[in-house]
Amino acid sequence: MADNAGTRDLPKRMSRSIFDVMEIDTRLLGMIGAFIVICVVFDVWTGGRFLTPRNLFNLTIQTVSVAIMATGMVFVIVTRHIDLSVGSLLATCSAVMAVIQTIIMPKWIGVEFGNPIIAPVAILAGLAVGAIIGAFHGWLVGYLTIPAFIVTLGGLFVWRNVAWHLTDGQTQGPLDPYFKMLGGIDGTLGETGSWLLGVVAILFTIYLMISARRNKISHSFPVKPIWAEFAIGAIFVAAILGFVWTLNSYDVPVGRIKRLFEARGEVLPEGYSEGYGVPYSVIILIIVATVMTVVAQRTRLGRYIFATGGNPEAAALSGINTRLLTVKIFAIIGVLCALSAVVASARLNFHSNDIGTLDELRVIAAAVIGGTALSGGVGTIYGAILGALIMQSLQSGMAMVGVDAPYQNIVVGVVLVIAVYVDIVYRKRTGD
Structure with a gap:
């Protein structure tokens, strides 16, 4: 019985240690999880x-x-x-x-x-x-x-x-x-400008992570393992690129694009489209x-x-x-x-x-x-x-x-x- 109890407790201790090693705020994870649940529930409820x-x-x-x-x-x-x-x-x-x-x-x-x-x-x-x-x-x-x-x-x-x-x-x-x-x-920035912004944001994020790590080392503070730094960096990069891709995916109405082309004295090419961007x-x-x-x-x-x-x-x-x-x-x-x-x-x-x-x-x-x-x-x-x-x-x-x-206000109050x-x-x- 004692061995079984120890085995049951092991996953919980491991999960906590991983969060501690990566210095991840578990409360933030909970909020992100709640946001994802809200999005999925309403997406199903509204038929996508x-x-x-x-x-x-x-x-x-x-x-x-x-x-x-x-x-x-x-x-x-x-x-x-x-x-x-x-x-x-x-x-x-x-x-x-x-x-x-x-x-x-x-x-x-x-x-x-x-x-x-x-x-x-x-x-x-x-x-x-x-x-x-x-x-x-x-x-x-x-x-x-x-x-x-x-x-x-x-x-x-x-x-x-x-x-x-x-x-x-x-x-x-x-x-x-x-x-x-x-x-x-x-x-909006448009598609090209939004991707450039995404690249700048990624480079800035990487710079901040490297700077923070060097600062800790210089003051003899403990630092995260390299694999943890790469994992967190990958999450940030994926989030930035996903955000930009989502906003770029919302296309400007064809009628509006046509009016912009006509204002410049140009003809809208057939099949042309562009996204709003950030x-x-x-x-x-x-x-x-x-x-x-x-x-x-x-x-x-x-x-x-x-x-x-x-x-x-x-x-x-x-x-x-x-x-x-x-x-x-x-x-x-x-x-x-x-x-x-x-x-x-x-x-x-x-x-x-x-x-x-x-x-x-x-x-x-x-x-x-x-x-x-x-x-x-x-x-x-x-x-x-x-x-x-x-x-x-x-x-x-x-x-x-x-x-x-x-x-709606009742629900917000309860939340x-x-x-x-x-x-x-x-x-x-x-x-x-």
């Missing part, structure tokens, strides 16, 4: 329509706006705060940018609609507004010691109605054509994710954020200016809200009063589902993005099978509660 290139392309661009804000929400929650105003702040930034494009620049200043200068001016103004409002929230929380829940709850009401006032309650659009390119389907909005998300990850893992600001979240009192006693840190964190999420406003309004090609509605709940849910602990001190950027993708997959899948919006419970159980068992 969920995993088509067209739907995956749409799923990708629909996830970007919430995912961008979720990366900033990680920093906020890690420091034991919360931000309930992100959806309303997005609306205010969107309203500012829309008014600049449709009223101020063309009517007050006389810059013709479609001028290349309009989009940059509008975006810079939106980013500035987001940073100022976010920093103001941080000042109220950090220096006046008003709880973040109250400050941002007030912001939820204030900025939603400021957005309404800026536009007199009217939908603003159409937006500048150059601005519109940042929304997704109207601005949207510019996804590139924005990739840049944001990279920058936020570097900030979290490689900078003094990131170390201060996680140290403060782990033990605020000890962080203050060690010399960290936690008040100024709070201002910086809320300014960061303010900028990210403005960037999300760019993507969201550009995808719709107009600003509407309901833009960003309930996004605050989706953003918080994405961060929590992605493993950010509400108790503070723990969270990852890639986890938040994956959490946003899981939520959007659920909502898109339910919409495709005809589930009404109220029931959020289950995710928090699973996270609690996981941390208790792993001792985190």
Whole structure:
């Protein structure tokens, strides 16, 4: 009996040791597994329509706006705060940018609609507004010691109605054509550009892995076996190539290609086709994710954020200016809200009063589902993005099978509660 028990326990010990050797986050594996299950279930349920290139392309661009804000929400929650105003702040930034494009620049200043200068001016103004409002929230929380829940709850009401006032309650659009390119389907790299991006991403990934290994060796830290490095590298390469191939597989409608050829004075060759490729909005998300990850893992600001979240009192006693840190964190999420406003309004090609509605709940849910602990001190950027993708997959899948919006929100709420419970159980068992 003792021998049999030992034999039964052996596979479990081996699987754990493999994950330890390869330094793979088992919680991340669980999230990826959940995402795969969701995709397979809805693909079967919809008769193979969920995993088509067209739907995956749409799923990708629909996830970007919430995912961008979720990366900033990680920093906020890690420091034991919360931000309930992100959806309303997005609306205010969107309203500012829309008014600049449709009223101020063309009517007050006389810059013709479609001028290349309009989009940059509008975006810079939106980013500035987001940073100022976010920093103001941080000042109220950090220096006046008003709880973040109250400050941002007030912001939820204030900025939603400021957005309404800026536009007199009217939908603003159409937006500048150059601005519109940042929304997704109207601005992509094309097939060739997407493959080049994939190659650059692979080379950058390999460089990061080699650099990290050399850094560990130089500091006499233990490193993974070479086979483990190659295995993980192969997984990353396969994921990047698969992602690019999927987006390239969604073909541009023939009628649209024909119009583009006619605009150039050319004739569309018979049988010609081309794919959309990687949207510019996804590139924005990739840049944001990279920058936020570097900030979290490689900078003094990131170390201060996680140290403060782990033990605020000890962080203050060690010399960290936690008040100024709070201002910086809320300014960061303010900028990210403005960037999300760019993507969201550009995808719709107009600003509407309901833009960003309930996004605050989706953003918080994405961060929590992605493993950010509400108790503070723990969270990852890639986890938040994956959490946003899981939520959007659920909502898109339910919409495709005809589930009404109220029931979709019920399911998302249940999933959020289950995710928090699973996270609690996981941390208790792993001792985190």
